[in-house]
Amino acid sequence: MECRDPPVLHDQPGKCASDKIFLLFAIKSIPKHFERRQAVRETWGREGSYENGLQVRTVFLLGRSSVDDPSLDKIVSFEAQLFKDLLVWDFHDTFYNLTLKEHVFFKWMLDHCPQVSFIFKGDDDVFANTQAILNHLKSLDPAQASTLYTGQIISDATPLRDPNIKYYVPQSFYEGPYPPYAGGGGFLFSGNLLPSLYHVSFYIPFYPIDDVYNGMCFKAIGINPTKHDGFKTFDIREQDRENPCVHKDLLLVHQRNPQQTMRLWRNMHSSMLTC
Numbered sequence: 001m002e003c004r005d006p007p008v009l010h011d012q013p014g015k016c017a018s019d020k021i022f023l024l025f026a027i028k029s030i031p032k033h034f035e036r037r038q039a040v041r042e043t044w045g046r047e048g049s050y051e052n053g054l055q056v057r058t059v060f061l062l063g064r065s066s067v068d069d070p071s072l073d074k075i076v077s078f079e080a081q082l083f084k085d086l087l088v089w090d091f092h093d094t095f096y097n098l099t100l101k102e103h104v105f106f107k108w109m110l111d112h113c114p115q116v117s118f119i120f121k122g123d124d125d126v127f128a129n130t131q132a133i134l135n136h137l138k139s140l141d142p143a144q145a146s147t148l149y150t151g152q153i154i155s156d157a158t159p160l161r162d163p164n165i166k167y168y169v170p171q172s173f174y175e176g177p178y179p180p181y182a183g184g185g186g187f188l189f190s191g192n193l194l195p196s197l198y199h200v201s202f203y204i205p206f207y208p209i210d211d212v213y214n215g216m217c218f219k220a221i222g223i224n225p226t227k228h229d230g231f232k233t234f235d236i237r238e239q240d241r242e243n244p245c246v247h248k249d250l251l252l253v254h255q256r257n258p259q260q261t262m263r264l265w266r267n268m269h270s271s272m273l274t275c
Contacts (some may be wrong), residue, residue: 001206003091004103010066010080010088013126015057016113023134024116025170026105026190029124030093031072034079036124039258041083043265044128054134057113060086060124061101063093068108096183097164098210106198114194121188121214127256127264129247133232136251137165149223150251151187152231155180157212167209174207181215182225185233188219196221244268245263245275 012027016024024044029037036058045058080086109116113167118137121126138147157178159169185201195221200220207213220227230251239258240246244267256264269272 004202006063006089006091006100007105008087008104008108009090010077010086011108012080012084012087013112015085016057016116019049019055019114021057021113022050022221023056023118023120023137023268024027024113025056025058025120025122025128026110027058027124028098028101028124029062031062031065031076034075035258037079039122039261040172041085042254043261044130046130047085049160050130050134052138054138056134061105062086062088063091063097063101064088065090066094070072084269086249096208099206099208099213100151102210102214103198103201103206106194106201109191109194110198111177113191117119117145118188119158119191119194120186120188121184123184123251123254125255125257126186126233127247127261128186129230129268132249132251136230137188143273146192147223148188148190149182149193150188150189150226150228150231151182152185152228152233153180153225154178154183157181157194162189162224169208174219179219180225180260181211183231184211184214186231186252187211187214188228193221193223221257242267244270244273248275 024107027040046058050056076088080088087108092101120133159174160167162168197271200217204216204220207216228251230249232250232253235253244264247264247268
């Protein structure tokens with residue numbers, strides 16, 4: 001919990017240098033998930049200029065391989081040089097370090113992308129509908145745009161006390177309910193909130209569940225999460241998961257493997273598609 005400033009192993013300082021970035025996709029990944037990252041690059045995370053010149057960029061957030069995994073340092077280094085979209089810090093990329101990953105990402109954004117309008121934080125196994133996200137962001141009035149924190153909102157959640165499950169939190173560590181928070185599979189927030197979020201993260205002790213910790217930080221700066229029905233972090237009906245028409249108005253679904261992502265993106269953008 002005291003580790004807050006690990007060195008950057010692979011940086012992308014020029015990521016936001018060329019244009020004012022409207023939307024930055026910041027995707028949590030781990031070293032061995034190359035196939036997932038490549039699927040994102042070839043589909044919804046494709047960088048470039050979208051309708052009306054809106055600039056979209058993508059970064060993947062990584063730590064180092066776990067001590068129980070074979071070292072992928074050289075492969076990750078090559079990938080970072082080739083695609084110029086990996087941010088890698090010198091800490092073990094484990095579940096309990098996701099909150100640290102959040103903290104160092106905030107600092108990196110303030111140093112290198114302080115003018116970004118909106119940020120999408122998500123996992124590398126989600127499917128995002130880039131055009132639907134851009135349409136939603138363009139529809140916001142200035143007040144909404146400046147205080148945005150939206151996704152699938154989890155309310156009235158409490159710590160899970162079963163020591164055999166991933167999200168176990170002992171009572172000695174935290175008591176009471178969690179604040180409402182956006183599910184960590186994917187959510188959107190305003191870039192102008194970054195300075196406040198980074199500042200408050202020095203006063204709120206790191207909590208081992210990153211999306212809950214985000215909810216704590218947003219609450220501390222006076223921002224309430226807003227529900228958006230287009231975020232399906234717990235997925236949709238099984239019979240609809242391959243249907244591109246069902247997805248055209250959704251902003252996010254979770255979980256998809258790389259093959260499903262490629263197929264769904266191809267079908268959604270087919271000239272033969274009629275809904």
